[in-house]
Amino acid sequence: MTARRRWSTEEILDAAAELLRTSDAESFSVRKLAAALGTDSSSLYRHFRSKTELLRAVADRILLAAMDSYRPEGDWKQRIMSLAQRVREAFGQQPQLAAVWGRHASSGTGSRLVMEEILQALRASGLPDEEIPTRYHRIAVLLAALIAAEAGVSAITPEEYEQGMELFRVAVLGADPGRFPALSHFARDVRPLGADRHAAFEEILATQLAHIETAMRSR
Template sequence: MTGRRRWTTEEILDTAAELLRAGDAETFSVRKLAAALGTDSSSLYRHFRNKTELLRAVADRILVAAMDGYRPEGDWKQRITAVALRLREAFGRHPQLAAVWGRYASGGTGSRLVMEEILQALRTSGLPEADIPARYHRVVVLTAALIAAEGGFGTLTPEEYEQGMEQFRVAVLGADPERFPALAHFARSVQPLGADRLAAFEEILAAQLARIEATIP
């Protein structure tokens, strides 16, 4: 009798990533993954202790891919910005996984690569050593939040996007000027949340780095 195929960790992560692209972290389960692989859940628990550990491993592979070929260039702000934009681009190709990273984070090689570069960049900034961990945390929380928010837009179908745009136009252009005077005044200038995301990402990150710079002795 032929035994079940033994799947490698990489093959399991490949299949998990495909399932997540078609769904999300809420609907994903180890049972569904096992069914897609043609095996039982118990065989997967030899590789990962639980669903959370598995999701973290999938997200970590995106971080590894983002840092592949990275070389530090420029000053500390340019280095941190370059890493953040690499992460944004990598998760932009896998928007469903952006929410996974934002929620579950990661503790693998990819996470260590990102942490190491941001910490190294901050060490060259002139910040006191005691201030670096807190500043690092602010940068990473901000970056992860922005990327996770963008991931939500990236998963919308064309129909959902158009429906959202129509609702936005109704809410803004149809605002009662007596009850919402400011909204009515700026109605034709206000953009929906999904518009011009790259410029917003860069501007918000730059503001955070400027705040850090202002505290350097």
């Protein structure tokens, strides 16, 4: 009887990332991954204790990719903006994993590199040390939410997108002026959530950083 192949941790993560390209965290399972590798679930649990631990490890590889060759440049705001764009672009190449990151977070090297750079940038801003953890948390929550939301739009099929756009047009342009006067007034200018995502991402993050700067100046 031929012995089953022993898969390395990196090979398992490669296969998991590939499986997640065509599914999502909800439908993903260790059993499906084991079947794709031609092995049994017990062999994978020698590397990862649970599905959640495995998903965290896959998401962390995206953060590692984002931080590859990264060098901090500019002032503290430019550093955070640059880092945020790198993380956004990295997850944009595999949007299914953005939801994984937003839901399960990560505790690996990639996560630590991102955390370190944001904390270093906030320190460079001149914020008192006691305020930095809270400011960091606000930025981290904002990034995870924006990237996961954008990925959710990116992951839908063209047919689903068109259906959503048609529903949006019906809901907005067909709104009853008597019941929805403001919506009717702005109907032709209101845009769907998926529109102009790049500019919206930058503007929302820049607003948060400007809020920090304003708070510092008012001391």
